[in-house]
Amino acid sequence: MNQNPHSPHRPGAPAPSSQPASSCWPATSVRPATFCRPALRPLAALLLGTALLGNAQAGAPIKWQKPGWDFLPRISLEYDRLKNRDLRGSGERTKSDTVPEFRLVSRYQHDSRWGFVGDFELYESIERETGSPTDRQTRLEVTQLFAEAQLQEYGARARLGRWSIDDERTWFFDTQFDGLNATLDYGPYQLDTFVARYSNWRSDLFNRHTKHEKGADVVGALGTWWMTEDHKIILKGLHQEEDNDDLRLTHVAGGSLNEGDPHLQHWAMASYVSGKEKGRRVRGEAIDLGATLFLDDRSGWSPRATLGYAWGSGDDGEGVDTSHHQTGWQSNKSYMGAEIDFKTYGTVLDPQLSNIHVLTAGVGITPMKKSSLDLVFHHYRQDKTTELTRTDLRPRADLQDRRTLGNGIDLVWGWKPTKEWKIQAYTGMFMPSGRFRASSRDGAGKSSNAWAAGFEVKYYPGRK
Helix, strand or coil, rough: CCCCCCCCCCCCCCCCCCHHHHHCCCCCCCCCCCCCCCCHHHHHHHHHHHHHEEEEECCCCCCCCCCCCEEEEEEEEEEEEEEEECCCCCCCCCEEEEEEEEEEEEEECCCCCEEEEEEEEEEEEEEECCCCCCCCEEEEEEEEEEEEEEEHHHHEEHHHEEEEEEEHCCCCEEEEEEEEEEEEEECEEEEEEEEEEEEECCCCCCCCCCCCCCCEEEEEEEEEECCCCCCCEEEEEEEEEEEECCCEEEEEEEEEEECCCCCCEEEEEEEEEEEEEEEEEEEEEEEEEEEEECCCCCCCCEEEEEEEEECCCCCCCCCCCCCCCCCCECCEEEEEECCCCCCCCCCCCCCCCCCCCEEEEEEECCCCCCCEEEEEEEECCCCCCCCCCCCCCCCCCCCCCCEEEEEEEEEEEEECCCCCCEEEEEEEEEEEEECCCCCCCEEEEEEEECCECCCCEEEEECCC
């Protein structure tokens, strides 16, 4: 789940309260839509499942907008550096990405029912890698552009266009979709459904010759039942079709999440995926469990400890593909009691939850108000011994003689000094196991450690 534990959710009937200018932006509590070939049986199953549970949405309840104009600009700078991505023993290569960005979100609310949102992003991507020329791209993209209808008397909202979206723990998506979205709020329940296409309008407005990508068709339903202010039960499903990869997958996930309790927070998620990809049937499972215990609520440092375990099934390459598949649109970020979210399964390896076991242990403190400092350890093992894929690392030499991949350790700092500023910095290291070496001979060179570091600064002028 990727919901900020420091932003309390109020269960119960949605109050028709207005939303301040700084919080009316549907970046993480929106649901997509577009025009796809609906898979009727998967859609019916998803809608029925969420209806039986309750309602759905990844974020806060619907916030009704008041007539008028609102603007929210954002200036940001992001820098990421990765060393020894190939897990070489020598001749290590370094790759870095620098992205300065200006983003402007505007909302025009005509009356209590009709509104319009535009969100434009101007950024420059500067990529440098050892042995390669610098790749520099300047782009202007539409992040969100949709019309919205509010039906407060029914606790409902509909959107048509393009929006940003994520879900709990960003397991399914952290991206933009294009299409039709409908959200229903009913007391402690919420239902969010959408028919959408991924990458339908994804293009650079500076370059009219940009090659148009064939988008993936998506049908989804997200259900949430808020048992208390902090604790919710979720059930969500998504069907995706991509002709380019001959992919037809249906994802179903559910679980229990509590990331707002000041004493003990937990997450318990399970996922099942079925369908086909590249001519093979797919049947995969995954679980993600853990808890964060706040050790001393009387201390200004607010010390906490986290323990977690995640598993995504693997595949032996024969018959049915038994590996767990994520959608490819996820970012796998969560809070673990921190002020700002970060990579759930490690900043260096950053694996998808497929063919892997991840044991996580972490400690954190609050060194100053609205800040967090976390030291997190990960131990990695494969479910089935195969080539290492679906991670940020691409090992140059891999004997595949054991399932143990190695260990990772991250240090992450986040701070929100005011509502206008958000600052984060991290460093991480992956220590590979003995399987990553040139040969099985005694004395064969073993891979060196891989390193990552980065920071992100965001400034929202005028946010209150």
